[in-house]
Amino acid sequence: MxxxxxxxxxxxxxxxxxxxxxxxxxxxxxxxxxxxxxxxxxxxxxxxxxxxxxxxxxxxxxxxxxxxxxxxxxxxxxxxxxxxxITDDSFIFRQLLDYKSYTYTYLLADSTTNEAILIDPVIETVERDYRIIQELGLKLIAAVNTHVHADHVTGSGEMKRRVPSCKSMIAEVSKAKADLKLKAKDSIKFGQFELEVRSTPGHTNGCLSYVWHEKGMVFTGDALLIRGCGRTDFQEGSAAVLYDSVHTQIFSLPQHFKVFPAHDYTGQTMSTVGEEIKFNPRLRRSKSEFTDIMNNLKLPYPKQIDKALPANMVCGIYDDISTASSV
Amino acid sequence: MxxxxxxxxxxxxxxxxxxxxxxxxxxxxxxxxxxxxxxxxxxxxxxxxxxxxxxxxxxxxxxxxxxxxxxxxxxxxxxxxxxxxITDDSFIFRQLLDYKSYTYTYLLADSTTNEAILIDPVIETVERDYRIIQELGLKLIAAVNTHVHADHVTGSGEMKRRVPSCKSMIAEVSKAKADLKLKAKDSIKFGQFELEVRSTPGHTNGCLSYVWHEKGMVFTGDALLIRGCGRTDFQEGSAAVLYDSVHTQIFSLPQHFKVFPAHDYTGQTMSTVGEEIKFNPRLRRSKSEFTDIMNNLKLPYPKQIDKALPANMVCGIYDDISTASSV
Known part of the structure; x- marks a missing residue:
């Protein structure tokens, strides 16, 4: 039998x-x-x-x-x-876009407990993101930043005004204001799920990537972009450091892991670790070639940097900026 | 035992x-x-x-x-x-974006046979889409249009120039030029997968939606947008017809089905059938309320329509346009 x-x-x-x-x-x-x-x-x-x-x-x-x-x-x-x-509905995953700064915001939630987190909210789209969170019946527990952005103002502070229980998070070494300071190997928990925090400096000192092992995703901020990477010519940037970060912390993940960056300027919404290892025109090269490329990009000064940097050091809340600058 | x-x-x-x-x-x-x-x-x-x-x-x-x-x-x-x-890798799914016309192009493929189709390619982003198709090692078999667009020129013709085996497809009733004319209940097959063709007129007569039953997705073109819908004031548009299309052909799908529209102007990348039934500010209403709303939108004339419409009637190939207009 x-x-x-x-x-x-x-x-x-x-x-x-x-x-x-x-x-x-x-x-x-x-x-x-x-x-x-x-x-x-x-x-x-x-x-x-x-x-x-x-x-x-x-x-x-x-x-x-x-x-x-x-x-x-x-x-x-x-x-x-x-x-x-993508018919698995144990979780909710939404990729959201700010057309002005080409920034991606990610909403992740456990659909059983409804606990949700937002990665890299943007101040201009907080109202939209808040509406979606309400419509989906989610409880936002954290607004998580991958780093201190130079190209847009974070929505963390504005979102905390609307959802007082929401905690803002950013890397400890960034020295930015936040409810929770993160470092490598920390976990960000929401419902039954968790993200592993990995330190991926090089674009800035405090750049973090977040790995959702269970769902095979990595949120890479500006460390790794689709067929590109964040610039390394200001905000404590270092091409050599970035190269090591990406190779040891991101390219070491399984190749089928989906890459979700903080930006894309070409209209692509995702990549995979395997694709970037093979096709990233900068990072597939040797460290010295990469450093040469990065040191010769001759990029213009970021449009919003003078407004964005001080704001992002204090969660994007303008009241705090005036206080901060008067100190 | x-x-x-x-x-x-x-x-x-x-x-x-x-x-x-x-x-x-x-x-x-x-x-x-x-x-x-x-x-x-x-x-x-x-x-x-x-x-x-x-x-x-x-x-x-x-x-x-x-x-x-x-x-x-x-x-x-x-x-x-x-x-x-989304770690299931029996298939490839990529959502691509044209920043100029806010159009989404979708790349779907069977990762075993590598057969792929593109839904709503845009002429300006054909080069990018072609590069991705090459990098992923896919065989593009079809460029499928949801309708004759008024806001951008289709990339079907340009893509066919690069990939001669690729067939263009559009609704038979649209009277546009294409290799394959589609009608309701047809199937579009790629590898082990297939999309069901549904007729969803109202924005234009020839609007089609494509249902990927197996993966719980529907590609709605301009019939159903996220918390919105396509305009009904030109190109044989009819609010009453659109209302019936959406309610009978899209809202009748399981509520967890993901909605992937042809455009979104607010930076959202997807919705679900259930969300739109509940939250779509126009289509959750009665048919007469919907018709009233649509008849009073007072929208400006579409920017690219005079260029886009004639081009899209001939797959977006400009050579054919001059021929067509001289006939």
Whole structure:
């Protein structure tokens, strides 16, 4: 007799939760996940015919263990909900764009607990981002900056005015004002998820990248851009330091990891680690070639820098700027 | 004795392929999928310890069937590669942006066969899109337009010059020139995937939406925009017709389906069917309220219309325009 018990799961939960490596030892976590989910529906079948739909009141672990010896299966009612790809709805991911400074803001959330974080909010688009957060029913717990931007004013302070429970975060070494100062190996937690903080200086001293290991994403700020990188000619910039940051902290990630930068000026919205290793015209080269390229870019002075830098040292709140400059 | 044989799969293949509803009947397809994949690695374990890594020369179906009675498992070496979410790499999805006309171009591809299609290419960004297609090693088989655009010139013709095997596609009723004329219920196939063509007139007569059922996405052109919709005051536009199109063809899709429009002017990159049903300020209303709103928008004449419309009737190729106007 060959028994093939298995459990498929509907849209709210990743399928790997359902297939613990040693049988059904993790069934309790599974059942708890299921009971919290709004859309999950499971059905029992004998392989050809649906026998019973499981409802919230059932004890899933017990049922599954009893089904196995009887040769019955637990499966998901709607196979479409199963497709991996971007139909996984255990999390929310939104890429948002500021047309003026070409900045990407990222909204990440756990769709079970609704806890959300914003990476690199921009002051001009806070109203839009706030509306989306409200419409999606999310609880914003953090506004996280990848670095002290020179090209736009951060929306962290304005967002904190609207959502007082939201904490602003930035690298400790940046010396900018924030509720929480981050350093390498810290974790930023939201719901069941977490981002690993990696230190990637070179564009500025305080540049951080955030790695979402579970979803295979890295938010690279200005350290690594799509087929490019942040400039290294002001704000404590160093081409040699940037080269090492990208090669040791970002190019060491699995090649399928998605790269989400702070900007793109060519209308691309994402890349992968593998693509940048292969095609980044600057960073695929040797360190000395890279340093030569970066030292000869002859870029114009950033448009908003004189306004943006002092504002971003104090979360982008203008009241604080006047105080700061009078000190 | 309780046996729990199961097979996990690495990144190239969706996990549901590995769990056919009635045991391992589909093992042959599975093994063939595995043998084509570059990155897949499988390992055999007894639940606590890795015993053996399967290589390409193994006969996977045979092995799995022999493992089951011995209480052994076949599992994937890198569980991270399994995560659903956007780490599924059975397909490639890229959203691309034209900053001048705020147009989104979408690149979709099957990462096994490398067949790709472009939805709504823009003439000014053909060079960028062509470079990405080359870098990703894709074979572009179609340039698909959602409608005859009035705000930018399509890149279909320019892309066909670079990739002669690429076929241009547009709605039959648009009367525009194209290699393939589409109508409702047609399928656009690329590799293992297909899009369903839906007719969604109202902005223009020939507006089509494309539904990727398997990945839970709909490409809505100008019929449905994020918290908005295309104008209905020229090019055979009709507010009443647009209302019916959106309600019967798009709002009838599952609410978790991702909405990818042809444009967004506010820096949002996607929405969902559920969000638009709930929050679209125009389309959540009654048909008569919607018609009133649309008939009183008082929008300026589109900037590029006099250049764009005649060009888009002939795939955006200027040579053809001069011929067309001399006829």
């Amino acid at each position: 060959r028994l093939t018990p298995y459990l498929l799961w509907s849209s709210r939960c990743a399928i790997y939760h359902l297939l613990p490596p040693s049988g059904y030892s993790n069934m309790a976590g599974l059942a708890s996940h299921w009971s919290k989910s709004k859309s999950a529906r499971l059905l029992i079948s004998n392989g050809t015919r649906q026998l019973h739909i499981l409802s919230k009141r059932h004890n899933v672990p017990e049922i599954v263990q009893n089904l196995a010896p009887a040769g019955l299966h637990v499966t998901c009612q709607n196979t479409r909900a199963f497709h991996p790809g | 309780r046996l729990t044989p199961y097979l996990l799969w690495s990144s190239r293949c969706a996990i549901y392929h590995l769990l056919p509803p009635s045991g391992y009947s589909n093992m042959a397809g599975l093994a063939s999928h595995w043998s084509k994949s570059k990155s897949a690695r499988l390992l055999i374990s007894n639940g606590t310890r890795q015993l053996h890594i399967l290589s390409k020369r193994h006969n996977v179906p045979e092995i799995v069937q022999n493992l089951a009675p011995a209480g052994l498992h076949v599992t994937c070496q890198n569980t991270r590669a399994f995560h659903p979410g």
